[in-house]
Amino acid sequence: MARTQMLKLPEVLTELGMSRAAFYRMRARSQGPRLIKLPNGQLRVRRTDLDEWWAKCEESAA
Structure with a gap:
């Protein structure tokens, strides 16, 4: 599993x-x-979450 x-x-x-x-x-x-x-307090964003968020931004702009 990747x-x-x-x-x-x-x-x-x-x-x-x-x-x-x-x-x-x-x-x-x-x-x-x-x-x-x-x-340790550091923040991360999953690549999949960022891509989904970008897609929602594109949908709402259209």
Whole structure:
């Protein structure tokens, strides 16, 4: 079984072309992709969750 790719927050921010502050404002409005908080406090985003979120953004824009 293949492991799901987990992206670090800086990788997600680069892909979105967004600052950390803008990302957290979006998340505060419950509009961002789902985050996973690791036991060490670091944040990750599953590649599949980010792709699904992008798809929903495209649908709502159409």
